[in-house]
Amino acid sequence: MLRVAVVGATGYAGAELVRILTGHPAVKLTAITSRQYAGVRFDHVFPSMAGHVDLVCEDLSIENLCDRADLFFLSVPHKIPMEIVPGLISKGKKVIDLSADFRFRDSETYEAYYQPHSSKNLLEKAVYGLSEIYHDKIKGADLIGNPGCYPTSVLLPLIPLLKEGFLEAESIIADSKSGVSGAGRSLALTSHFCEVNESFKAYKVAAHRHNPEIEEVISRETGSTTLITFVPHLVPMTRGMLTTIYARLKADISSEDITKSLLSFYSGRPFIRLCDDIRLPDTKHVTGTNYCDIGFRIDKRTRCLILISAIDNLVKGAAGQAVQNMNIMFGYEETAGLKSVPYPL
């Protein structure tokens, strides 16, 4: 059994990691940390898991943790990972970091949007953990920068079509809508029930940190600097993210071309489901799962492709993709721990 630890286990993504890893057939969860709940049983923080998890949250101490796990999931705010990852890597540990610290190859972009980076030398070593796209690199990686939820929902539908050259790359707009769990468990008026319930709004319009993350990946994959317009919105529901992407199609690209391209690109990838002519992605269809559902329509009059993806922001958008990356790194079945039958409602 692979011994794994979750650093930052009592945030929403961390708790999802605990849930998935507890049910994973090939790993043993040996340690969990939480600044806020150190000394408290995990199932006192998340009582749903009583009878499933008997771990006690610990303070974060690498010395203390280091010998007890082979793989570390970091689910703490950016800046902390860049401080502890060097120590872990130097001791031969593997790391999957869910923060932004190791997502960028270009440290200048990172520093423009976050803060000075204290472990730049590791950026080269880090692999961007968008599982379906960087599968081969993930296999050999020691350090994964696990993607943001918005980038996952934008990049998965978009990359195959951009690589095919089907789209006018300068025209891309991504209008994303996220459930409230994306804002985390930290208290804030913007996550206060009465402020969010029965409300819909945009936020950080064309100013979200996931924007440069998306652009760096797209630019790398297409080989030329590409900008996109990205606007996130908040939906009054707990889980789920839907992204509606708009892009001008190049002449003569048909619906069949797009279907064929997506099917071929994602052939054999267990977590991508292409919707047919009848149905379109709905966040309810992916709740609690690691799926990314993709669908599209074409407005022929305007040659605009409308490309839609749905994910569970906490699973494919965070913890599930992290476990998928672990499965790839360690040669487990890619779906191990992630196969439970989805709920009908």
Place this chain on the structure above:
Amino acid sequence: MLRVAVVGATGYAGAELVRILTGHPAVKLTAITSRQYAGVRFDHVFPSMAGHVDLVCEDLSIENLCDRADLFFLSVPHKIPMEIVPGLISKGKKVIDLSADFRFRDSETYEAYYQPHSSKNLLEKAVYGLSEIYHDKIKGADLIGNPGCYPTSVLLPLIPLLKEGFLEAESIIADSKSGVSGAGRSLALTSHFCEVNESFKAYKVAAHRHNPEIEEVISRETGSTTLITFVPHLVPMTRGMLTTIYARLKADISSEDITKSLLSFYSGRPFIRLCDDIRLPDTKHVTGTNYCDIGFRIDKRTRCLILISAIDNLVKGAAGQAVQNMNIMFGYEETAGLKSVPYPL
């Protein structure tokens, strides 16, 4: 007191009409109809209004109703209005129709998206009731085609900037999000609680009937045929509509230009509120009101203007705008019946 009747009073827009008209200082609601609830007291259908409305729903019979009201609000499915409006108009009645039957000037467009039109001769006479834009024509009108909720949310922010020539008109995308009441009170799986709750999805992608309605108005106002890409989405909440519009700015248009243009265009219009640099429209801020809140941001890197509007789909998107149009037609204060202080949450 002006005597008014509401035809189709037990749908959601109809019930909102009853609510607003009951509190209106200058009118007396004399008759309401409902196919489904004929013979039933209105406050048995909507018990919240017990003590405020003591009318009984009647079957729709123009002969029966004609002498009892001077103005008729029609809140029934399209096709019915085109059948009864000629009779009403010929008897000198005024009509505000909330269906699509009298929204189009071009009957071919109507017939392409709805069905054959049996009262084409009245289309010329009808005024499109987008109050802030067609104020002067509404004043003298006998027949109003009250706008759809989506067109209201798209057109109000967009028209001033299009008329200024600030936007590349062929680039416009409108990504709209509506609360579930927009789908009405008729039973459907797509409005069934467990199917909608904790779900977010797009529907009728680039295929919604409000698309040609928007385009006809834009084309008329700009003087050239203009297409837009329009995608509606369903939000798990009762009321509210937010539209995010994307358009390429022509060179050198600044944020100040846009603010100035919107402020000037809507100067003195009581139901348009322009958001400042700090806040953005939120459906919660307009719930139960006739306001259209408008805000915007510019992504300077892509020269993309992101223009956002929020309305209550049942008020400014339907019943409230209908009453506003009545106020304009009959020379009442434009805000009469529509001034109650909004709820903080």
Place this chain on the structure above:
Amino acid sequence: MLRVAVVGATGYAGAELVRILTGHPAVKLTAITSRQYAGVRFDHVFPSMAGHVDLVCEDLSIENLCDRADLFFLSVPHKIPMEIVPGLISKGKKVIDLSADFRFRDSETYEAYYQPHSSKNLLEKAVYGLSEIYHDKIKGADLIGNPGCYPTSVLLPLIPLLKEGFLEAESIIADSKSGVSGAGRSLALTSHFCEVNESFKAYKVAAHRHNPEIEEVISRETGSTTLITFVPHLVPMTRGMLTTIYARLKADISSEDITKSLLSFYSGRPFIRLCDDIRLPDTKHVTGTNYCDIGFRIDKRTRCLILISAIDNLVKGAAGQAVQNMNIMFGYEETAGLKSVPYPL
């Protein structure tokens, strides 16, 4: 115009006071305070009210406020009112306090559940502001202890029947369910969207501070010490409170007796609506209103009366009842400022 001030205007009950008072025909809102938002425009805190309220929040300073208002609404946490009320009363001001500080006649009960009381001498002077029950005393009062939301929902349906001697008083159970706004605007995990949404639970079981408040009033009204079992629950919705009361009926009390008693007791009271055989109270029917809807059923087999009330916890349960009390104190129409037609949904 009566000049009024709201102390604590940016909590939910305070903001409701601002909303109602702004629309009140006989008063002028001259000052509002907020510790957290001092110096900030009220409509920046609650943007829905832009265009309706142009006041700026101030720090709480009695000297500063005293000459600017004749009546003070206090919507701040208990303990603060007992410190500032003596000063206000001594200057001839009238006060309606929404905290618990002046709800109890028995200071020992207050001190057992809250903290030492520094203005005990004013307790005698204070009138418990349950408008329908203490109408006559409220008329002449200078200081109102405005009731808690739960006590309002329990006492209004219960008192008439207890006074008639219909119920076995030692058998009473009140099972209450409240929307989340009852917990206020202060940040807490228990009001965090993802924790509350899609969740239902009891809290403070038989340990809520509103329990002794209910018991003191019942005991006073019935003339003998009466205990009740009271359990509050949290409903995933913003506004509304439903209370289900269970009590053993004395022999031979019929459904007609109860209807007659309630109708007679509340005859002429504008905010009590008795539901008939067909419908039962529903929080949706009273949202945004000052109504208390009351309905009941009898389980004849067990002689158990099931008595149900619905109120909006922020209106009849707080701000609305406070304004109703003001209306009674100052001789305005009892419904002034509280008459707007309820929403159908």
Place this chain on the structure above:
Amino acid sequence: MLRVAVVGATGYAGAELVRILTGHPAVKLTAITSRQYAGVRFDHVFPSMAGHVDLVCEDLSIENLCDRADLFFLSVPHKIPMEIVPGLISKGKKVIDLSADFRFRDSETYEAYYQPHSSKNLLEKAVYGLSEIYHDKIKGADLIGNPGCYPTSVLLPLIPLLKEGFLEAESIIADSKSGVSGAGRSLALTSHFCEVNESFKAYKVAAHRHNPEIEEVISRETGSTTLITFVPHLVPMTRGMLTTIYARLKADISSEDITKSLLSFYSGRPFIRLCDDIRLPDTKHVTGTNYCDIGFRIDKRTRCLILISAIDNLVKGAAGQAVQNMNIMFGYEETAGLKSVPYPL
């Protein structure tokens, strides 16, 4: 592998059966029926399950189904099961019926609340499938009357304490609150999103068919006819049921007595979780699981025990308990197919 069929697979309980059985290690789901969706792939009705279930819904025809399964789950409205069960039993099939048809031993009670029973002779043979209580009888059963969701939530916490003689049996009140999925997938105004959302109400007060079901079981277990007062309420959420039970404690029964009794009675039962002094049951803690969480408090002043249970109405309240019963009948591990780690939120 045991071959199983689900009759009525496209209602909510039926779909949950499909979900659980698809993930069950010991069974093969061979046929599903649906009147409404005959001929349609199951994953077109419930797209979340695409990739997991490839069955097509069939019309209900016992001849057609009989040879294809050994065990039949019936998830159709009452009256249908009583018509088809005799044929299945006579062919040696086993049946778990989720309707009310085989829940009662006393056919008169059934007929008083439902309709004439056409298979009374099978009532004796049928076992009431409250797994924890009738475990031993379920083992040898051919026909299970699977309990209603409300009875499950009331009986599990209550039976141990009634059998101990701790409670004054004539004083029991059960105040239950259910998520909307309990009302099923059939269209009805009472499940229409805008009618239910932001609403809380009681329904079928002291008149619900689950009332006699509860009473029959309690009377059987205590050996004397016992009536309870039962009031169900509707919560604006999809899944979950919380029941608050009130009962007068006999003299000298302490909190420790109750804890000890519950712990001992449910010792070794994997799906009962007793909450401690700190936490109380919350529907969120059991969502998607087969758990019944039980907690309690005592109001010492009134000697009232407040006993609280939480279940997922579709799992322990329907499909999960049905599978648990199958596990018991066929000697599988009791938790087989029901062990997935619960979601933290």
